[in-house]
Amino acid sequence: MANIVPYINFAKNGQEAITFYKDVFGGDAEVQFENERVIHLDFQAGGIHFMGSDLQSDQAGLERGNGYSLVLNCDSEEQLRNFYAKLVDGGKEMFAPADSGWGAIIAHCTDQFGVTWLMNYDKP
Structure with a gap:
Protein backbone atom coordinates (compact mmCIF):
# COMPACT_ATOMS: atom_id res chain seq x y z
CA MET A 1 0.00 0.00 0.00
CA ALA A 2 1.28 3.47 -0.84
CA ASN A 3 2.18 5.80 2.03
CA ILE A 4 3.03 9.48 2.48
CA VAL A 5 6.27 10.76 4.03
CA PRO A 6 7.27 14.40 4.66
CA TYR A 7 10.17 15.76 2.56
CA ILE A 8 12.28 18.64 3.90
CA ASN A 9 14.39 20.97 1.75
CA PHE A 10 17.38 22.35 3.61
CA ALA A 11 19.01 25.68 2.76
CA LYS A 12 22.45 24.15 2.09
CA ASN A 13 22.81 23.03 5.75
CA GLY A 14 21.48 19.50 5.42
CA GLN A 15 24.44 17.80 7.14
CA GLU A 16 23.99 20.07 10.16
CA ALA A 17 20.26 19.29 10.21
CA ILE A 18 20.88 15.53 10.01
CA THR A 19 23.24 15.69 12.98
CA PHE A 20 20.64 17.68 14.92
CA TYR A 21 17.76 15.29 14.17
CA LYS A 22 19.89 12.25 15.03
CA ASP A 23 20.70 13.88 18.38
CA VAL A 24 17.03 14.61 19.00
CA PHE A 25 15.44 11.34 17.82
CA GLY A 26 18.27 8.79 17.57
CA GLY A 27 17.70 6.52 14.60
CA ASP A 28 19.49 6.11 11.31
CA ALA A 29 20.01 8.34 8.30
CA GLU A 30 20.74 7.04 4.82
CA VAL A 31 22.54 9.95 3.16
CA GLN A 32 24.10 10.58 -0.25
CA PHE A 33 26.26 13.61 -0.97
CA GLU A 34 27.32 15.44 -4.10
CA ASN A 35 29.76 18.36 -3.90
CA GLU A 36 29.27 18.50 -0.11
CA ARG A 37 25.48 18.87 -0.50
CA VAL A 38 22.95 16.35 0.70
CA ILE A 39 21.23 15.03 -2.45
CA HIS A 40 19.29 12.22 -0.74
CA LEU A 41 18.27 11.75 2.88
CA ASP A 42 16.06 8.99 4.24
CA PHE A 43 15.77 9.37 8.04
CA GLN A 44 14.07 6.81 10.29
CA ALA A 45 13.81 6.56 14.05
CA GLY A 46 11.07 4.25 15.29
CA GLY A 47 7.80 5.61 13.89
CA ILE A 48 9.49 8.84 12.72
CA HIS A 49 10.26 8.89 9.01
CA PHE A 50 11.13 11.77 6.70
CA MET A 51 13.18 12.37 3.59
CA GLY A 52 15.01 15.45 2.37
CA SER A 53 17.91 17.13 0.62
CA ASP A 54 19.78 20.40 0.34
CA LEU A 55 18.41 22.65 -2.37
CA GLN A 56 20.15 21.73 -5.59
CA SER A 57 19.54 25.12 -7.20
CA ASP A 58 18.06 28.46 -6.31
CA GLN A 59 14.41 27.57 -5.84
CA ALA A 60 12.39 30.75 -5.64
CA GLY A 61 10.10 31.17 -2.68
CA LEU A 62 11.87 28.93 -0.16
CA GLU A 63 11.72 30.50 3.26
CA ARG A 64 12.32 29.15 6.72
CA GLY A 65 9.36 26.94 7.55
CA ASN A 66 7.93 26.34 4.06
CA GLY A 67 10.63 24.07 2.62
CA TYR A 68 8.65 20.86 2.64
CA SER A 69 6.91 18.46 0.27
CA LEU A 70 5.07 15.18 0.61
CA VAL A 71 6.73 11.97 -0.58
CA LEU A 72 4.33 9.41 -1.97
CA ASN A 73 6.03 6.01 -1.65
Missing part, protein backbone atom coordinates in the same frame (compact mmCIF):
# COMPACT_ATOMS: atom_id res chain seq x y z
CA CYS A 74 4.50 3.78 -4.30
CA ASP A 75 4.16 0.00 -4.62
CA SER A 76 5.05 -0.13 -8.32
CA GLU A 77 6.29 1.99 -11.20
CA GLU A 78 2.82 1.75 -12.74
CA GLN A 79 1.22 3.11 -9.56
CA LEU A 80 3.75 5.97 -9.47
CA ARG A 81 3.05 6.91 -13.08
CA ASN A 82 -0.71 6.77 -12.47
CA PHE A 83 -0.54 9.00 -9.37
CA TYR A 84 1.82 11.39 -11.17
CA ALA A 85 -0.50 11.77 -14.18
CA LYS A 86 -3.45 12.58 -11.92
CA LEU A 87 -1.58 14.93 -9.57
CA VAL A 88 0.14 16.95 -12.32
CA ASP A 89 -3.16 17.46 -14.21
CA GLY A 90 -3.99 21.13 -13.64
CA GLY A 91 -0.76 21.59 -11.69
CA LYS A 92 2.91 22.11 -12.56
CA GLU A 93 5.46 19.52 -13.66
CA MET A 94 8.84 19.72 -11.94
CA PHE A 95 10.19 16.50 -13.46
CA ALA A 96 8.48 13.50 -14.98
CA PRO A 97 9.07 9.95 -13.70
CA ALA A 98 12.73 8.98 -14.14
CA ASP A 99 15.46 6.78 -12.67
CA SER A 100 17.24 8.21 -9.63
CA GLY A 101 20.82 7.66 -8.59
CA TRP A 102 19.80 5.52 -5.62
CA GLY A 103 17.80 2.70 -7.22
CA ALA A 104 14.36 4.25 -7.38
CA ILE A 105 11.96 5.73 -9.91
CA ILE A 106 11.10 9.29 -8.85
CA ALA A 107 8.89 12.16 -10.04
CA HIS A 108 8.08 15.67 -8.79
CA CYS A 109 5.12 17.99 -9.34
CA THR A 110 2.90 20.57 -7.71
CA ASP A 111 -0.82 19.85 -7.83
CA GLN A 112 -3.58 22.33 -8.67
CA PHE A 113 -3.86 23.27 -4.98
CA GLY A 114 -0.16 24.15 -4.58
CA VAL A 115 0.84 20.95 -2.72
CA THR A 116 4.29 19.73 -3.78
CA TRP A 117 4.55 15.98 -4.34
CA LEU A 118 7.63 13.82 -4.71
CA MET A 119 6.81 10.31 -5.87
CA ASN A 120 9.14 7.41 -5.15
CA TYR A 121 9.20 3.73 -6.09
CA ASP A 122 12.13 1.70 -4.75
CA LYS A 123 12.99 -0.82 -7.45
CA PRO A 124 13.52 -4.39 -6.24
Whole structure:
Protein backbone atom coordinates (compact mmCIF):
# COMPACT_ATOMS: atom_id res chain seq x y z
CA MET A 1 0.00 0.00 0.00
CA ALA A 2 1.28 3.47 -0.84
CA ASN A 3 2.18 5.80 2.03
CA ILE A 4 3.03 9.48 2.48
CA VAL A 5 6.27 10.76 4.03
CA PRO A 6 7.27 14.40 4.66
CA TYR A 7 10.17 15.76 2.56
CA ILE A 8 12.28 18.64 3.90
CA ASN A 9 14.39 20.97 1.75
CA PHE A 10 17.38 22.35 3.61
CA ALA A 11 19.01 25.68 2.76
CA LYS A 12 22.45 24.15 2.09
CA ASN A 13 22.81 23.03 5.75
CA GLY A 14 21.48 19.50 5.42
CA GLN A 15 24.44 17.80 7.14
CA GLU A 16 23.99 20.07 10.16
CA ALA A 17 20.26 19.29 10.21
CA ILE A 18 20.88 15.53 10.01
CA THR A 19 23.24 15.69 12.98
CA PHE A 20 20.64 17.68 14.92
CA TYR A 21 17.76 15.29 14.17
CA LYS A 22 19.89 12.25 15.03
CA ASP A 23 20.70 13.88 18.38
CA VAL A 24 17.03 14.61 19.00
CA PHE A 25 15.44 11.34 17.82
CA GLY A 26 18.27 8.79 17.57
CA GLY A 27 17.70 6.52 14.60
CA ASP A 28 19.49 6.11 11.31
CA ALA A 29 20.01 8.34 8.30
CA GLU A 30 20.74 7.04 4.82
CA VAL A 31 22.54 9.95 3.16
CA GLN A 32 24.10 10.58 -0.25
CA PHE A 33 26.26 13.61 -0.97
CA GLU A 34 27.32 15.44 -4.10
CA ASN A 35 29.76 18.36 -3.90
CA GLU A 36 29.27 18.50 -0.11
CA ARG A 37 25.48 18.87 -0.50
CA VAL A 38 22.95 16.35 0.70
CA ILE A 39 21.23 15.03 -2.45
CA HIS A 40 19.29 12.22 -0.74
CA LEU A 41 18.27 11.75 2.88
CA ASP A 42 16.06 8.99 4.24
CA PHE A 43 15.77 9.37 8.04
CA GLN A 44 14.07 6.81 10.29
CA ALA A 45 13.81 6.56 14.05
CA GLY A 46 11.07 4.25 15.29
CA GLY A 47 7.80 5.61 13.89
CA ILE A 48 9.49 8.84 12.72
CA HIS A 49 10.26 8.89 9.01
CA PHE A 50 11.13 11.77 6.70
CA MET A 51 13.18 12.37 3.59
CA GLY A 52 15.01 15.45 2.37
CA SER A 53 17.91 17.13 0.62
CA ASP A 54 19.78 20.40 0.34
CA LEU A 55 18.41 22.65 -2.37
CA GLN A 56 20.15 21.73 -5.59
CA SER A 57 19.54 25.12 -7.20
CA ASP A 58 18.06 28.46 -6.31
CA GLN A 59 14.41 27.57 -5.84
CA ALA A 60 12.39 30.75 -5.64
CA GLY A 61 10.10 31.17 -2.68
CA LEU A 62 11.87 28.93 -0.16
CA GLU A 63 11.72 30.50 3.26
CA ARG A 64 12.32 29.15 6.72
CA GLY A 65 9.36 26.94 7.55
CA ASN A 66 7.93 26.34 4.06
CA GLY A 67 10.63 24.07 2.62
CA TYR A 68 8.65 20.86 2.64
CA SER A 69 6.91 18.46 0.27
CA LEU A 70 5.07 15.18 0.61
CA VAL A 71 6.73 11.97 -0.58
CA LEU A 72 4.33 9.41 -1.97
CA ASN A 73 6.03 6.01 -1.65
CA CYS A 74 4.50 3.78 -4.30
CA ASP A 75 4.16 0.00 -4.62
CA SER A 76 5.05 -0.13 -8.32
CA GLU A 77 6.29 1.99 -11.20
CA GLU A 78 2.82 1.75 -12.74
CA GLN A 79 1.22 3.11 -9.56
CA LEU A 80 3.75 5.97 -9.47
CA ARG A 81 3.05 6.91 -13.08
CA ASN A 82 -0.71 6.77 -12.47
CA PHE A 83 -0.54 9.00 -9.37
CA TYR A 84 1.82 11.39 -11.17
CA ALA A 85 -0.50 11.77 -14.18
CA LYS A 86 -3.45 12.58 -11.92
CA LEU A 87 -1.58 14.93 -9.57
CA VAL A 88 0.14 16.95 -12.32
CA ASP A 89 -3.16 17.46 -14.21
CA GLY A 90 -3.99 21.13 -13.64
CA GLY A 91 -0.76 21.59 -11.69
CA LYS A 92 2.91 22.11 -12.56
CA GLU A 93 5.46 19.52 -13.66
CA MET A 94 8.84 19.72 -11.94
CA PHE A 95 10.19 16.50 -13.46
CA ALA A 96 8.48 13.50 -14.98
CA PRO A 97 9.07 9.95 -13.70
CA ALA A 98 12.73 8.98 -14.14
CA ASP A 99 15.46 6.78 -12.67
CA SER A 100 17.24 8.21 -9.63
CA GLY A 101 20.82 7.66 -8.59
CA TRP A 102 19.80 5.52 -5.62
CA GLY A 103 17.80 2.70 -7.22
CA ALA A 104 14.36 4.25 -7.38
CA ILE A 105 11.96 5.73 -9.91
CA ILE A 106 11.10 9.29 -8.85
CA ALA A 107 8.89 12.16 -10.04
CA HIS A 108 8.08 15.67 -8.79
CA CYS A 109 5.12 17.99 -9.34
CA THR A 110 2.90 20.57 -7.71
CA ASP A 111 -0.82 19.85 -7.83
CA GLN A 112 -3.58 22.33 -8.67
CA PHE A 113 -3.86 23.27 -4.98
CA GLY A 114 -0.16 24.15 -4.58
CA VAL A 115 0.84 20.95 -2.72
CA THR A 116 4.29 19.73 -3.78
CA TRP A 117 4.55 15.98 -4.34
CA LEU A 118 7.63 13.82 -4.71
CA MET A 119 6.81 10.31 -5.87
CA ASN A 120 9.14 7.41 -5.15
CA TYR A 121 9.20 3.73 -6.09
CA ASP A 122 12.13 1.70 -4.75
CA LYS A 123 12.99 -0.82 -7.45
CA PRO A 124 13.52 -4.39 -6.24
